[in-house]
Amino acid sequence: MTRSDDDPAGRPIVLRGGTVLTVDAARRVLTGHDVLVVDDRIAAVGVDLVVPDGAVEIDAAGGIVMPGMIDTHRHMWQTAMRGYGADWTLTQYFVWYYLESGKLFRPEDVHAGNVLGAIEAIDAGVTTTVDWSHGLQTTQHADAAVDALQSVPGRFVLAYGNIQDAPANWTGAPEFRDFVSRRIAGDDMLGFQIAFDVTGDPAFPEKPAFEVARDLGAAVTTHAGVWGATGDDGIRLMHDHGFMTPETVYVHSATLSADSYHRIAATGGSVSVSTESEQSAGQGYPPTWAIRAHGIPVSLSMDTTVWWSGDLFSAMRSTLGADRSREHMEAHAKGETVTHSSLRAEQVVEWATRGGPARWAASPTSAASRSGRRPTSCLSGTSTRP
Ligand SMILES: [Zn+2]
Numbered sequence: 564m565t566r567s568d569d570d571p572a573g574r575p576i577v578l579r580g581g582t583v584l585t586v587d588a589a590r591r592v593l594t595g596h597d598v599l600v601v602d603d604r605i606a607a608v609g610v611d612l613v614v615p616d617g618a619v620e621i622d623a624a625g626g627i628v629m630p631g632m633i634d635t636h637r638h639m640w641q642t643a644m645r646g647y648g649a650d651w652t653l654t655q656y657f658v659w660y661y662l663e664s665g666k667l668f669r670p671e672d673v674h675a676g677n678v679l680g681a682i683e684a685i686d687a688g689v690t691t692t693v694d695w696s697h698g699l700q701t702t703q704h705a706d707a708a709v710d711a712l713q714s715v716p717g718r719f720v721l722a723y724g725n726i727q728d729a730p731a732n733w734t735g736a737p738e739f740r741d742f743v744s745r746r747i748a749g750d751d752m753l754g755f756q757i758a759f760d761v762t763g764d765p766a767f768p769e770k771p772a773f774e775v776a777r778d779l780g781a782a783v784t785t786h787a788g789v790w791g792a793t794g795d796d797g798i799r800l801m802h803d804h805g806f807m808t809p810e811t812v813y814v815h816s817a818t819l820s821a822d823s824y825h826r827i828a829a830t831g832g833s834v835s836v837s838t839e840s841e842q843s844a845g846q847g848y849p850p851t852w853a854i855r856a857h858g859i860p861v862s863l864s865m866d867t868t869v870w871w872s873g874d875l876f877s878a879m880r881s882t883l884g885a886d887r888s889r890e891h892m893e894a895h896a897k898g899e900t901v902t903h904s905s906l907r908a909e910q911v912v913e914w915a916t917r918g919g920p921a922r923w924a925a926s927p928t929s930a931a932s933r934s935g936r937r938p939t940s941c942l943s944g945t946s947t948r949p
Contacts, residue, residue: 574617574618574619575599575600575601575606575614575615575617575618575619576599576600576618576619576621577597577598577599577600577612577614577618577619577620577621578597578598578600578621578623578628579597579620579621579622579623579624580595580596580597580622580623580624581595581596581597581598581623581624581626581627581628582594582595582596582626582627582628583596583598583608583627583628583629584627584628584629584630584912585608586629586630586912586913586916586917590909590913593608595610595624596608596609596610596628597609597610597611597612597614598623598628599612599614599618601615629912629916630690630916630917631688631689631690631691631916632687632688632689632690632691632863632875632915632916633689633690633691633692633862633863633915633916633917633918633919634684634689634691634692634693634863634864634865634873634875634878635693635784635812635814635833635835635862635863635864635918635919636693636695636722636784636812636814636835636837636864636865636866637680637684637692637693637694637695637864637865637866637867637868637873638694638695638696638697638698638866638867638869639676639677639680639681639684639692639694639695639696639708639712640668640672640673640676640677640680640694640696640698640708641660641676641680641698641867641868641869642676642677642679642680642683642868642869642873643668643672643673643675643676643679644676644869645679645683645868645869646868646869646870647869648867648869648870649870651844651869651870652844652845653789653790653791653792653844653845653846654791654845656844656867656869656870660698660726661726665698665726665727666700666727668698668700668704669704670701670703670704670706670707671707673696673698673699673704673707673708673711674707674708674710674711675711676711677694677696677707677708677711677712678711678714678715680692680694680868680873681711681712681714681715681717681719682715683868683873684717684873685715685716685717686873687872687873687874687875687876688875689717689873689875690717690718691717691718691719691720692717692718692719692720693719693720693722693754693756693784693812693835693864694708694712694719694720694721694722695722695724695758695784695814696708696721696722696723696724696758697724697725697726697758697759698724698725698726699723699724699725699733700725700727700728701738702738702739702741702742705721705723705742705746706742706746708721709721709746709753712753713750713752713753717752718751718752718753718754719752719753719754720753720754720755720756721747721753721754721755721756722755722756722757722758722784723739723742723743723755723756723757723758724757724758724759725759729768730759730768730769730771730772731768731769731770731771731772734757734759734771734772734775734776735771735772735775739775743755743779743781755779755781756781756782756783756784756812757772757775757776757779757781757782757783757784758783758784758785759772759783759785760785760786760787760789760792760793760797761785761787761793761797761798761800761801762793762797763793763794763795763796763797763800765796765800767800767804769800770804770806773801773804773806777806782808782810782811782812782920783806783810783811783812784811784812784814784835785797785811785812785813785814786814786815786846787813787814787815787816787819787823788813788815788816788817788818788819788823788846788847788850789815789817789818789846789847790817790818790845790846790847792846794818794819794823795819795820795822795823798813798819798823798826798827799822799823799826802826802830807826807827807830807832808830808831808832809830809831809832809920810832810920811830811832811833812832812833812834812835812862812919812920813827813832813833813834813835814834814835814837814864815834815835815836815837815840815841815846815847815850816834816836816850816854817841817846817847817848817849817850818846818847819850821857824853824854824857824859825857827854827857827859828857828858828859832859832860832920833859833860833861833862833918833919833920834850834854834859834860834861834862835861835862835863835864835919836849836850836851836854836861836862836863836864836882836914837863837864837865837866837878838851838863838878838881838882838885839865839866839870839871839877839878839881840864840865840866840867840870840871841885842881842885843870843871844866844870848885848889849881849882849885849886849889851882851885851886851906852885852886852889852890852893852906855886855905855906860918860919860920861914861918861919862914862915862918862919862920863875863878863879863882863911863914863915863918864878865877865878875915878915879908879911879912879914879915882911882914883906883908883911886905886906887901887904887906890904890905890906
């Protein structure tokens, strides 16, 4: 790739002659096409585009121009410990973060992890990352998290969480409401979700937290279907109480029954699949092979770089491999041979670039975010969802 000038800031950018993956509804692939970006929007896609004076020219011949990728579940505060848990199981992760060391993180530690995590995401072409931020023990931690996200170009969604306290407690605190009104207000580049898990306790202690989310118009994202932690009981409780919505994101969903998948499909929710995490940590077998059959929207995620990279190409490759492995194994158990893989590569690219909720309740007051405006970067071609 060559640039016509070293300082492209603020200037139109044209990528010349690339193979453009539009990831539109028809999944068009355009060879030898140009993509023109003006300000932060794609202005034109075509052949031999006439571009404004001063546009930065990038030779994309022989390369792929594709939408920025979306990671719907990444614990960015943990990037401060990048690679530390390479050989962990989920149990070791829980002991380290939930029981022993997670509570030692100060606001400046969360800030450091989020800055590093945000740069890592953008560097890997992930232009939208959901920061599943469950280390926010105080709103000072949350302010530090947002300060970090806003210091790096890119679109982020703060999924506010706190594993050191019950969801009903921290979502009910006045300072939490104050934080939301102070920091989450109409910024197209900063969305908002509420992040907590549902234990399956028949008393449903998470109910007040769901009510706060509904009050704020914020989506809930929840680790659901995690071996030994969350399962069908939590899904049933959410469904019985009317808290399963099209905006709800179910992370992993690797140990759920068909009944739970039916409830997710019927209420329009989506599943964030973290294949590398599920394969190595032990949440359950990566579930795309099962949830595809239920028509549930899928997005991809890296979970945490305490084990893995921040590179969604890894997620695409591992998801394709895990799905096909399972399809072969299921067939072999019946004495059959798979001659044509059900899951196609282009489907996985779609999951990585526009998968997940059809409409994000990005923030309580962000009409711009909900209107579907998308960020672009100089290497992200077409608009993406969200
Ligand atoms: Zn997670």
